[in-house]
Amino acid sequence: MNLTLGFIAFFISIVIPGILFRRFFFYGEFSKQFNTKDPVLHSIFFSIIPGIVIQLVSFIIYNLSLGFDSSFLDVFTIFRDITSDGTNGTQEATKDFINNHIITFFIYSGFVFAFASILGWISSRIIRTRNWDKKYKLFRFNNQWYYIFSGEVLNMKKFEEAHNVSFKNNKGEVQDTLMTYADILVSVSEQNDRKELYTGYVVDYDLKSDDITQLDKVYLIDTHRYKKKEKVFDENGVEIEDKKDDNPTQSRNRLRVPGDVFILSAKNIVNLNLTYVPSIKKRIANEKKKKEKKEKWYTRIQRLYLLLIVLIILAHFFYKIIDLDQTFLSDYLIKTGFWGKLLVILFLNQFLSFFSPSLNKDKKLSYDFSDFWVRLFVLILWGGLSYWFIIRPLL
Numbered sequence: 001m002n003l004t005l006g007f008i009a010f011f012i013s014i015v016i017p018g019i020l021f022r023r024f025f026f027y028g029e030f031s032k033q034f035n036t037k038d039p040v041l042h043s044i045f046f047s048i049i050p051g052i053v054i055q056l057v058s059f060i061i062y063n064l065s066l067g068f069d070s071s072f073l074d075v076f077t078i079f080r081d082i083t084s085d086g087t088n089g090t091q092e093a094t095k096d097f098i099n100n101h102i103i104t105f106f107i108y109s110g111f112v113f114a115f116a117s118i119l120g121w122i123s124s125r126i127i128r129t130r131n132w133d134k135k136y137k138l139f140r141f142n143n144q145w146y147y148i149f150s151g152e153v154l155n156m157k158k159f160e161e162a163h164n165v166s167f168k169n170n171k172g173e174v175q176d177t178l179m180t181y182a183d184i185l186v187s188v189s190e191q192n193d194r195k196e197l198y199t200g201y202v203v204d205y206d207l208k209s210d211d212i213t214q215l216d217k218v219y220l221i222d223t224h225r226y227k228k229k230e231k232v233f234d235e236n237g238v239e240i241e242d243k244k245d246d247n248p249t250q251s252r253n254r255l256r257v258p259g260d261v262f263i264l265s266a267k268n269i270v271n272l273n274l275t276y277v278p279s280i281k282k283r284i285a286n287e288k289k290k291k292e293k294k295e296k297w298y299t300r301i302q303r304l305y306l307l308l309i310v311l312i313i314l315a316h317f318f319y320k321i322i323d324l325d326q327t328f329l330s331d332y333l334i335k336t337g338f339w340g341k342l343l344v345i346l347f348l349n350q351f352l353s354f355f356s357p358s359l360n361k362d363k364k365l366s367y368d369f370s371d372f373w374v375r376l377f378v379l380i381l382w383g384g385l386s387y388w389f390i391i392r393p394l395l
Contacts, residue, residue: 012109017054017116018047024120029146032207054119058112131155142212149202151177151276178279182220185270197226198257198264202274215266223262227253298357298365305356312348316341331394340390347382350375 026034126132132139134147134156147153154160154177180202188194200220208214319325319333336344353375357365 013055013112014051015044015047016051017058017112018049018051019043020113020116021050021054021120022047024117025124026141027121027124029150030124030141030143033142033212050116054116055112058108058115061115062108062111143207144213145205145207145215148274149180149205151180154276176279177276179277181275181277182218183273183275184218184220184264185272186264187268187270195270198262199224199226200257200262203261215269218264218266218269220262220264221260223257223259225255225257227255295365302356302365305352308352309345309349312345316345332390335394336390343382344386344390347379347386350379350382354379 022034026032127139133141134152140147147156182200182202184198186196186198188196198220200223202218203221204219206216208216315322315324316333319329324330325333357367360366360368
């Protein structure tokens, strides 16, 4: 009974938060990495480490915000009693927890589950938005085939550097792929070494449930199959050679595969050759979207800067209403006159302006540090005057 209760406590406290984190972390094409067909022990094992981290962080946040009636020692005692075989007896802290605080535990567990889900959702989006998975292997998802079929592999550092020194001048920079065209060589018969070539646009793919690094199926549209031309003999039985046979593509017949979607088993694939069809419109749209997003952030930062300045001004002249004269700023606010406060406000304004964007020649918000040294000189000037005439007399 104690072992069962201990396992349930461990499962609720550690395993479930880890599973929820992984479930919300892997999204879209990367959800193939979170497979419901995985063995139970496999899922539990890979959920323990994130579960422990989430539990520790959640415990600290919950304790700092809402707080616990029990001490850290009580928490350790309760966990030890629940997971033990009961030979050492049950401590009073454990009895009190079971009788009076079990509902609090379930509320706290709900908080942990929600925090694990939100943390998994946010962290994966940050990684994808900041392109950390393409810059650093530490953040790269295990679904390597997504990067290959989507064309994002071209934006990884090694591929960018390789294309920069190659003869493909249109590569080597960020590319948005519209479609991926594949040439797939398939082994039909191992006995006579027979192979067939299929070509088409890749629309989707499946991974093996037991090994997500291996392909299971590839879905193609506008599929063609290349069949080797049959030999033609003359009336004397001599093979008639075709001069076009020097070209490998002319030595085979290109046959269209009927149907809308061709599902190719990846079991017998010998090799793949992929051609990425770039999307100029998509790239322009993405660049426009990034600029608009950046401008929105610049607008928010500028508004925050203006809000802080207004609050600083109001705090200087209405400090009695908000009881600032009862704080450590009382001497400064009471003894400093109008011109002295104005001098301090100018200094704070100059300091905050370093973090705020300004309008450029195109009437758009941006960070311009061409006059950095002038602004720094003004900051030092206002700071020196504020110290000499305001702060020094108060010390």
